[in-house]
Amino acid sequence: xxxxxxxxxxxxxxxxxxxxxxxxxxxxxxxxxxxxxxxxxxxxxxxxxxxxxxxxxxxxxxxxxxxxxxxxxxxxxxxxxxxxxxxxxxxxxxxxxxxxxxxxxxxxxxxxxxxxxxxxxxxxxxxxxxxxxxxxxxxxxxxxxxxxxxxxxxxxxxxxxxxxxxxxxxxxxxxxxxxxxxxxxxxxxxxxxxxxxxxxxxxxxxxxxxxxxxxxxxxxxxxxxxxxxxxxxxxxxxxxxxxxxxxxxxxxxxxxxxxxxxxxxxxxxxxxxxxxxxxxxxxxxxxxxxxxxxxxxxxxxxxxxxxxxxxxxxxxxxxxxxxxxxxxxxxxxxxxxxxxxxxxxxxxxxxxxxxxxxxxxxxxxxxxxxxxxxxxxxxxxxxxxxxxxxxxxxxxxxxxxxxxxxxxxxxxxxxxxxxxxxxxxxxxxxxxxxxxxxxxxxxxx
Amino acid sequence: xxxxxxxxxxxxxxxxxxxxxxxxxxxxxxxxxxxxxxxxxxxxxxxxxxxxxxxxxxxxxxxxxxxxxxxxxxxxxxxxxxxxxxxxxxxxxxxxxxxxxxxxxxxxxxxxxxxxxxxxxxxxxxxxxxxxxxxxxxxxxxxxxxxxxxxxxxxxxxxxxxxxxxxxxxxxxxxxxxxxxxxxxxxxxxxxxxxxxxxxxxxxxxxxxxxxxxxxxxxxxxxxxxxxxxxxxxxxxxxxxxxxxxxxxxxxxxxxxxxxxxxxxxxxxxxxxxxxxxxxxxxxxxxxxxxxxxxxxxxxxxxxxxxxxx
Ligand SMILES: Nc1nc2c(ncn2[C@@H]2O[C@H](COP(=O)(O)OP(=O)(O)OP(=O)(O)O)[C@@H](O)[C@H]2O)c(=O)[nH]1
Ligand SMILES: [Mg+2]
Numbered sequence: 019x020x021x022x023x024x025x026x027x028x029x030x031x032x033x034x035x036x037x038x039x040x041x042x043x044x045x046x047x048x049x050x051x052x053x054x055x056x057x058x059x060x061x062x063x064x065x066x067x068x069x070x071x072x073x074x075x076x077x078x079x080x081x082x083x084x085x086x087x088x089x090x091x092x093x094x095x096x097x098x099x100x101x102x103x104x105x106x107x108x109x110x111x112x113x114x115x116x117x118x119x120x121x122x123x124x125x126x127x128x129x130x131x132x133x134x135x136x137x138x139x140x141x142x143x144x145x146x147x148x149x150x151x152x153x154x155x156x157x158x159x160x161x162x163x164x165x166x167x168x169x170x171x172x173x174x175x176x177x178x179x180x181x182x183x184x185x186x187x188x189x190x191x192x193x194x195x196x197x198x199x200x201x202x203x204x205x206x207x208x209x210x211x212x213x214x215x216x217x218x219x220x221x222x223x224x225x226x227x228x229x230x231x232x233x234x235x236x237x238x239x240x241x242x243x244x245x246x247x248x249x250x251x252x253x254x255x256x257x258x259x260x261x262x263x264x265x266x267x268x269x270x271x272x273x274x275x276x277x278x279x280x281x282x283x284x285x286x287x288x289x290x291x292x293x294x295x296x297x298x299x300x301x302x303x304x305x306x307x308x309x310x311x312x313x314x315x316x317x318x319x320x321x322x323x324x325x326x327x328x329x330x331x332x333x334x335x336x337x338x339x340x341x342x343x344x345x346x347x348x349x350x351x352x353x354x355x356x357x358x359x360x361x362x363x364x365x366x367x368x369x370x371x372x373x374x375x376x377x378x379x380x381x382x383x384x385x386x387x388x389x390x391x392x393x394x395x396x397x398x399x400x401x402x403x404x405x406x407x408x409x410x411x412x413x414x415x416x417x418x419x420x421x422x423x424x425x426x427x428x429x430x431x432x433x434x435x436x437x438x439x440x441x442x443x444x445x446x447x448x449x450x451x452x453x454x455x456x457x458x459x460x461x462x463x
Numbered sequence: 464x465x466x467x468x469x470x471x472x473x474x475x476x477x478x479x480x481x482x483x484x485x486x487x488x489x490x491x492x493x494x495x496x497x498x499x500x501x502x503x504x505x506x507x508x509x510x511x512x513x514x515x516x517x518x519x520x521x522x523x524x525x526x527x528x529x530x531x532x533x534x535x536x537x538x539x540x541x542x543x544x545x546x547x548x549x550x551x552x553x554x555x556x557x558x559x560x561x562x563x564x565x566x567x568x569x570x571x572x573x574x575x576x577x578x579x580x581x582x583x584x585x586x587x588x589x590x591x592x593x594x595x596x597x598x599x600x601x602x603x604x605x606x607x608x609x610x611x612x613x614x615x616x617x618x619x620x621x622x623x624x625x626x627x628x629x630x631x632x633x634x635x636x637x638x639x640x641x642x643x644x645x646x647x648x649x650x651x652x653x654x655x656x657x658x659x660x661x662x663x664x665x666x667x668x669x670x671x672x673x674x675x676x677x678x679x680x681x682x683x684x685x686x687x688x689x690x691x692x693x694x695x696x697x698x699x700x701x702x703x704x705x706x707x708x709x710x711x712x713x714x715x716x717x718x719x720x721x722x723x724x725x726x727x728x729x730x731x732x733x734x735x736x737x738x739x740x741x742x743x744x745x746x747x748x749x750x751x752x753x754x755x756x757x758x759x760x761x762x763x764x765x766x767x768x769x770x771x772x773x
Contacts, residue, residue: 054523060704063517127727127755128583128700132614157755159591160619167614167636212730239583243520243704245732266582269667271706294582294613 040080044088049074052096052312059272059311062247065281073099090321097308097318104280105304109288111142112232112260113203118150118196120189120204120231123263124222124253127210129237130265132161134291135207136168137299142203143174150201151176152192154185154225155209165207172296175201185209186224193229204229213252222257234259235288238275240267246275247282254283264302265291276307340445348406350438351398354391393426397434400424409435504537504545512548519735519772522705525742529555553769559738560765565747567722569602571692573651575659575684579677579718580698581710582665585726585752587616589698590660591623592752592760602657604629607647609640609680610664620662626757630656640664640676641683648687668713681718696749698724701734711740720744726752729759733772 049070056066073096082091113119121138123131132155139149151169153176155161162179169176177192189206196204208225211218226234236250236259253259262279267290276287287302309315336353339345398406400423405412412420417431424431509530516526532555536542542551567576576593578586587610594604606624608631610616617633624631632647644661651659663680666673684693697720699707714720725734728751737748748763 057517057523058705060520060706063514126702126730128585130583158619159622160615163615163618164613171614212727214731239700239702241581241700241703241706243702243732243736244518245520245702245730248731249702266667268669269581269706270669270709271704274704 038082040077040082040088040092042074042078045074045077045092048089048092052093055313056274056277056311059274059313060241060243060246060278061274061311062244062278062281065247065278069099069103069277069281086321090317093312093314093317094321097312097314100277100308100311101304104276104287104307105302109261109286109302111288113147115230115232117202118193118204119202120193120206120229121233121235122206122208122222122226122229122231123235123237124208124257124259125210125237126212126239126249127158129210129239130291131155131210131237132164132168132207133294133296134237134263134265134289134299135165135205136172136174136296137291138289139169139174139205140172140296141299142205143172147203148201149174149203149205150192150196150199152189152204152206153177153179154188154206156181156183156185156188157209161207161209168296177204185221186228189225190228204231206231213249219252219256226257233261235261235263236279236283236285237263237265238279240264240273240275240290241269241271242275244278246278250279251282254285259283259285261286261288263287263289263291268292268298272311272313273307274311277311343446345442345445346407347398347401347409347435347438348403350441351395351406354395393424393430394434394437396424397421397426397431409438504533504542504548508545508548509533512552516735519733520704521735522708522739525739528742549773553773556738556772557765557769559742560748560768562745563723563737563741563748564763564765565749566762567694567749569597569658569694571688573648573656573659573688574692574694575648575661575688576694576696577661577663577681577684578696578698578724579663579714579720580665581667582613584665584698584700584703585724586610586665586698587619587623587662588755589696589724589726589750589752589760590620590662591627592757593750594623594629594660595627595757596760597658597660598627598629603655605647605651605654605656605659606631607643607659607661608633609643609661611636611638611640611643612664616662616664630654641680644680645683645687648684668710668717674713674717677718693721694749695719695721696724697722697746698726699734699737701725701727701751702730702732703736705736707736708740708743711744711746715744715746720746722747722749724748724750724752725763728771729753734768735772737768 053066053070056069057063061069073092077092077095080091080095082088086094111121123135123138125131135151139151142149151165151174153162153165156179162181166176177188177195179188179192185208189204192204192206196202206225206229208222209218211222213219234257236253238246238250242249250262262283262285264273264276264287267273280287290300290302292298292300309318312318336345336349339349397420400420405416405420412435417428421428421431512533513526513530516529517523521529529552533542533548533551536551542548578590580586590606594606597604604627606620606629608617608620610620611634617636621631621633632643632650634643634646640663647659647661650656663677664673666677668674681695695718697711697714699710703710711720711723723737723740723746725737725748728734740746741748751761751763751768753759753761
């Protein structure tokens with residue numbers, strides 16, 4: 019049992035000490051896992067490749083911070099980079115123009131433009147605007163009817179168009195109408211079309227030219243696969259889109275298209291659609307999206323936990339103590355308590371991807387390990403301050419008193435002391451590696 | 464040879480070819496470029512092949528399986544030359560898809576085709592096309608407006624019923640879709656209609672309450688007609704990535720799917736996710752959609768599909 023526990027402690031302390039620098043070999047397996055995760059999330063293959071290449075170039079040689087393993091550290095970096103790529107930009111709607119301001123929604127068939135028009139109108143009205151909905155889809159049967167019905171539901175006016183009219187003319191007339199009737203935003207619902215349909219893409223271009231919208235929003239289905247890049251790129255090339263709205267985010271799609279589209283167009287993702295109701299439009303949150311695409315939410319929360327718990331000052335003090343050979347049994351107790359704060363060993367191990375089933379199934383082992391740690395802490399708590407600082411004074415009678423105080427046996431107390439001495443030896447070995455990491459630690463924590 | 468099926472109307476064949484050629488050119492070009500000048504099948508070639516398949520949305524798992532089979536053939540010296548690679552791979556994928564090639568057969572009267580799927584995949588449009596096709600085969604068809612939820616969904620289907628010149632049955636917006644189905648069945652029985660095609664509201668497979676509502680529709684249909692009178696078509700959008708697997712899995716578990724339709728293959732997406740779905744679920748693909756016009760529906764042909772992939 020003691021060996022068992024000692025092994026575990028060894029492992030945990032090793033983790034706490036970090037692993038030196040990130041190298042190609044210590045992140046290789048993790049990068050492969052991340053690559054597969056991204057592909058399974060439908061991030062475009064080329065995007066995945068360039069993203070991973072970029073990250074590993076940047077990360078190589080970076081010092082591993084104290085509380086993380088190289089695998090965890092690279093995932094942390096990847097997650098931060100994902101958030102950075104997908105967010106970082108002002109995602110507010112641009113309404114800065116002489117009213118009526120035009121907002122134009124474009125995209126493939128079935129991506130959710132019409133519903134999103136309704137949602138946007140609702141959103142803008144809430145923000146004090148008086149929007150006019152403009153149905154310019156004269157192709158899909160009953161598309162105009164659909165927008166009119168939504169307008170009725172919302173009690174927001176819909177420009178009166180019909181399928182015999184030309185979409186460009188509809189939009190122009192709608193803008194004039196809005197001006198006369200003091201509507202300050204025109205939300206234009208265009209017909210869904212394939213990006214390779216040159217004639218219909220040219221039509222969008224004419225609408226844009228005639229209306230001069232401040233926003234041309236590309237509406238994309240969150241479930242879109244590998245083609246998302248080509249589709250988004252073509253729409254952007256032809257129309258110079260100003261932003262993206264991702265729809266159907268309330269399903270179980272991992273949403274890799276978000277990364278693909280952002281990567282290829284560089285245009286901000288402004289909103290997400292999270293349901294069929296007209297108030298189910300939300301601001302885009304890059305952090306949530308990143309963790310959804312990576313699909314390693316548990317791992318990310320573990321990393322976060324490990325970082326939060328690991329207090330910088332303590333780490334510095336500990337480092338100093340170890341170096342000066344002043345690591346006391348009291349410090350030993352503190353370390354064990356830190357470990358317990360991370361959550362149960364079992365839950366920590368379960369959260370980590372790639373941990374073997376055998377280990378996961380060994381729940382009893384972990385429970386035993388935890389019980390041991392708790393017992394150890396109890397024993398050390400029964401020591402006096404002097405005993406904690408100078409364990410060599412722990413003679414037979416002191417040991418007997420401690421056993422009694424902690425409700426354990428002298429054998430248990432002996433074990434704890436032996437554990438401590440061994441840990442101290444191990445830690446001294448590691449202290450040589452970790453000193454350089456401290457200055458970096460300050461920055462990265 | 465690429466598209467064996469005969470064109471049904473003038474312009475149909477060319478449109479199909481046009482629609483799928485985007486897809487084909489892309490990949491043929493790439494694969495041929497890959498193999499060009501190479502004799503040996505090496506790790507680099509296989510890796511590039513892997514990339515090619517993944518960009519067609521085949522998905523990591525399926526691609527790894529296909530590549531492993533190629534590697535196995537190489538190691539057993541069944542496959543030596545890089546130029547044979549394409550045919551071998553095509554054959555492997557064809558073998559997976561061949562089982563999916565079972566056209567819809569309307570065996571009972573009245574027959575009910577339930578059309579289900581997530582939002583915007585092309586359910587209503589597919590119904591319009593299918594109605595027109597069945598009508599052309601001499602069947603009497605009745606469309607049931609089972610999407611009582613989405614704005615103007617009923618009007619949309621009504622327009623299609625007029626285009627296809629078939630019967631149409633509806634109730635008010637927001638009425639119970641189960642009542643619409645019940646009505647349609649009763650009406651078809653009394654009028655001696657051959658086929659009812661029922662539209663349903665688009666729903667994400669993850670919405671428990673909407674899936675319950677769908678189950679209720681099926682309960683009524685099965686009670687009124689019996690299982691063997693019903694075809695359940697799940698419509699998938701070819702532009703969708705790996706989430707299509709989840710859609711098939713959950714819809715199948717909840718209501719039991721008997722056939723698939725893959726729409727929007729006239730775009731540049733290859734619908735490669737179907738390969739993995741065929742492998743895992745063995746549900747036949749009845750039709751593919753290749754455009755927005757009434758005759759843009761085709762019976763699924765595995766060889767055509769594979770050819771379009773490469
Ligand atoms: N290019 C192309 N567009 C298609 C195809 N099938 C359907 N569409 C278009 O996709 C859009 C959505 O089609 P619908 O039939 O309304 O889809 P739905 O599944 O009924 O949608 P909801 O009822 O709103 O869930 C329409 O613009 C159709 O014209 C196809 O095969 N190719
Ligand atoms: Mg519909």
